[in-house]
Amino acid sequence: xxxxxxxxxxxxxxxxxxxxxxxxxLALAMGSEACRTNSDNxxxxxxxxxGPKKLVAVLTHDKYPVELRVEAALALIRMKPRNGRRVGIxxxxxxxxxxxxxxxxxxxxxxxxxxxxxxxxxxEIQKPPPAxxxxxxxxxxxxxYKDAAFAxxxxxxxxxxxxPALRLRLRAAISRWISxxxxxxxxxxxxxxxxxxxxxxxxxxxxxxxxxxxxxGAAKIDALSxxxxxxGDQATKLAASQHLVAVASDVASEGWVKxxxxxxxxxxxxxxxxxxxxxxxxxMAQYQEEELLRVFASMKRIGGAPVVxxxxxxxxxxxxxxxxxxxxxxxxxxxxxRTNPAHAEAIxxxxxxxxxxxxxxxxxxxxxxEFPRAVVVERLYSLFSSPTWKVRWVAAELILKxxxxxxxxxxxxxxxxADGMAITEPMRYGSLIAEMKGxxxxxxxxxxxxGPSHAVPARLTALGYYYEKGTKNDLGRLSNLDNDRAKTxxxxxxxxxxxxxxxxxxxxxxxxxxxxxxGEFFNYCVKPAMEKRTAP
Numbered sequence: 001x002x003x004x005x006x007x008x009x010x011x012x013x014x015x016x017x018x019x020x021x022x023x024x025x026l027a028l029a030m031g032s033e034a035c036r037t038n039s040d041n042x043x044x045x046x047x048x049x050x051g052p053k054k055l056v057a058v059l060t061h062d063k064y065p066v067e068l069r070v071e072a073a074l075a076l077i078r079m080k081p082r083n084g085r086r087v088g089i090x091x092x093x094x095x096x097x098x099x100x101x102x103x104x105x106x107x108x109x110x111x112x113x114x115x116x117x118x119x120x121x122x123x124e125i126q127k128p129p130p131a132x133x134x135x136x137x138x139x140x141x142x143x144x145y146k147d148a149a150f151a152x153x154x155x156x157x158x159x160x161x162x163x164p165a166l167r168l169r170l171r172a173a174i175s176r177w178i179s180x181x182x183x184x185x186x187x188x189x190x191x192x193x194x195x196x197x198x199x200x201x202x203x204x205x206x207x208x209x210x211x212x213x214x215x216x217g218a219a220k221i222d223a224l225s226x227x228x229x230x231x232g233d234q235a236t237k238l239a240a241s242q243h244l245v246a247v248a249s250d251v252a253s254e255g256w257v258k259x260x261x262x263x264x265x266x267x268x269x270x271x272x273x274x275x276x277x278x279x280x281x282x283x284m285a286q287y288q289e290e291e292l293l294r295v296f297a298s299m300k301r302i303g304g305a306p307v308v309x310x311x312x313x314x315x316x317x318x319x320x321x322x323x324x325x326x327x328x329x330x331x332x333x334x335x336x337x338r339t340n341p342a343h344a345e346a347i348x349x350x351x352x353x354x355x356x357x358x359x360x361x362x363x364x365x366x367x368x369x370e371f372p373r374a375v376v377v378e379r380l381y382s383l384f385s386s387p388t389w390k391v392r393w394v395a396a397e398l399i400l401k402x403x404x405x406x407x408x409x410x411x412x413x414x415x416x417x418a419d420g421m422a423i424t425e426p427m428r429y430g431s432l433i434a435e436m437k438g439x440x441x442x443x444x445x446x447x448x449x450x451g452p453s454h455a456v457p458a459r460l461t462a463l464g465y466y467y468e469k470g471t472k473n474d475l476g477r478l479s480n481l482d483n484d485r486a487k488t489x490x491x492x493x494x495x496x497x498x499x500x501x502x503x504x505x506x507x508x509x510x511x512x513x514x515x516x517x518x519g520e521f522f523n524y525c526v527k528p529a530m531e532k533r534t535a536p
Contacts, residue, residue, distance in 0.1 A: 179209035211239035216250035225298035241304030303335035405438025416455030430464020470530040484519035
């Protein structure tokens, strides 16, 4: 229709330009929103498979503000372990974690991020672990932060954290962490760095608070003592020594028995056991003894004057069981003052008492061996007059082990005055004499003591050397002893184990022969042993 006006609406250029501008603005806004990373993204990525990769990207890229990069670092720290590994902190074989990411940063940037990260770590580390619920321990949320702090201190020699003040803060925070809920945290298997490993790095400062945890009834006393013994300074060890004495005193008390009895009674009922009163008393005594020995093991590690004084008193207490007394003496190993006469006298008093059980005496004499010869030798010689021959026996053994051949004449003179010698003695003494060192050979020192001008115990001891070392070639020089009628010692009445008998070869069999004279000792005991050996 020529001349008619079209009904199609006309769009002005102004409107088009405005619409285009709005569309571009909307598109830019939508694109900016899609690319923007905020705290919500950080929180979400901490729970995703690809989270470590994205969080490391935020941490290492300069386009993000420092606060967001610190938040990304904290998200990496709190990520749950994967296959037992804290991938957020340590990374994987193909994906770096926090520690590797920090090394990628420029020094100034890394310093700025760590300066903000340390206070956050401190705040999390100081939080106590949650209380147990239903008898079960809940995961300790502070563990990953503690692990990250320790990693900062130690990874690559701690080069990522070169600010001395920040290092001190983290060391103090970890040391406090160790001392809070110690039993739970010591056993926490979710840690990357165990308590023992951290203490090994942090040294004395990390164990200064631990002695206060050693209390009657406390758990992990053995672990606490080990850490303090390995890394504690003298003041810390002294405090631990005092606390261990308090624990041992408690366990050794009647109050401990009364406190523990209900639990043992309940256990007996659960196992359908009905001990008599005497049996129950013995059961509690054994339980107490076992607990004491456990404490003694810790005391041995720590040592110190309080421990030594307690153990010496306990070892001398005849009301205690032989096993406990021996345990106390064993715990003194390496803890006695070698030049302290009072310590030596206390040990020798136990060793020399005629009513000391053999089990206790043996350990006591082992402790005596830790002292210098000059400190104890006269006191040991005084034990030669003990009415119990075994006391002299072990004392003499100890003297011989401490001596050289220049001191052997002194020994032969003292042993010559012994009463009630058993046949076991000269044989053992001869064995020890044969091993003695010195400028003069043992055989040359003992040779004069074979003659009749010397006391019989000394002559028998000299023959003991030949029983141990003599050969066929030596028989000629001893032939004068064949008919020696000097009487052998007489054992004290009812002396346990004291006898004078030797096994001799008879007609196709062996028989026991009573030994009454020095000649019989030579013929029936020493000579057969010598005939079996040829001089080298």
